[in-house]
Amino acid sequence: MNAVFTGDFLWPDDKYHNFYFQFMKIITCFFLLAILLSGCYGETKCPPFTDENLRWFPYKTGEQIRFSNGSDTLTLIVQKISRSPGYSKSRYCGCNCESEGHLTMYSDSAHKYYITARIYVLDEYTNYSVDIDGQFEENGDTQYYQDGFSFSMTDMGAGGGTLLDSAYDGYQRVLKLENDTSWHDIYFWQLFLADSTGIIQMSERNQIFPWKLIK
Numbered sequence: 001m002n003a004v005f006t007g008d009f010l011w012p013d014d015k016y017h018n019f020y021f022q023f024m025k026i027i028t029c030f031f032l033l034a035i036l037l038s039g040c041y042g043e044t045k046c047p048p049f050t051d052e053n054l055r056w057f058p059y060k061t062g063e064q065i066r067f068s069n070g071s072d073t074l075t076l077i078v079q080k081i082s083r084s085p086g087y088s089k090s091r092y093c094g095c096n097c098e099s100e101g102h103l104t105m106y107s108d109s110a111h112k113y114y115i116t117a118r119i120y121v122l123d124e125y126t127n128y129s130v131d132i133d134g135q136f137e138e139n140g141d142t143q144y145y146q147d148g149f150s151f152s153m154t155d156m157g158a159g160g161g162t163l164l165d166s167a168y169d170g171y172q173r174v175l176k177l178e179n180d181t182s183w184h185d186i187y188f189w190q191l192f193l194a195d196s197t198g199i200i201q202m203s204e205r206n207q208i209f210p211w212k213l214i215k
Helices: 014-040
Strands: 003-006 009-012 043-046 064-068 073-083 087-090 098-107 113-122 125-138 141-152 161-163 174-178 188-194 198-204 211-213
Touching: 064 198, 073 113, 125 188, 141 161, 141 174, 141 188
Parallel strands: none
Antiparallel strands: 003 009, 043 087, 064 073, 064 211, 073 098, 098 113, 113 125, 125 141, 161 174, 174 188, 188 198, 198 211
């Protein structure tokens, strides 16, 4: 077997020289892969959905919320509140912490409203969506509708809400949500929420006076 002299180390001929370097490349790749996998299998604890994110809907299951429009009353009953639990995720695999909360309310039988609020949290970003389903009588026919509102407290400019600059109806921190009334199928066009109180006002397109929370 011939030898190749390189500096002060005596290598075997080129065939064995190349085999050595290929072998070392394979060992290095396995070593780097092991480091990568060990990082991905490390865990980060993601928190559960907290009640702090329910500050615009701070209700309890079974609670009754009463409203008046001056001539009639409306009662909303909190049916269910759910919160996602905490969990663990891989540390270095590009996934974010997520959590969700859901709240459902239904009205007394005289009005037939059903309200669903969904709060989605992605790391530092929090998005709220509210759907109001219901039915009403018009010209002898039963009409059904679903109106939706959404907003983000993390980036208010990207959402559909306006945080009022001054107090409204005695509440200090109030969020106004509106739907475009040029859409003929919009029934609920306005919703007011107060921080740590919840819904304080709802406006229907066919009513002169809105539903206001009875304090």
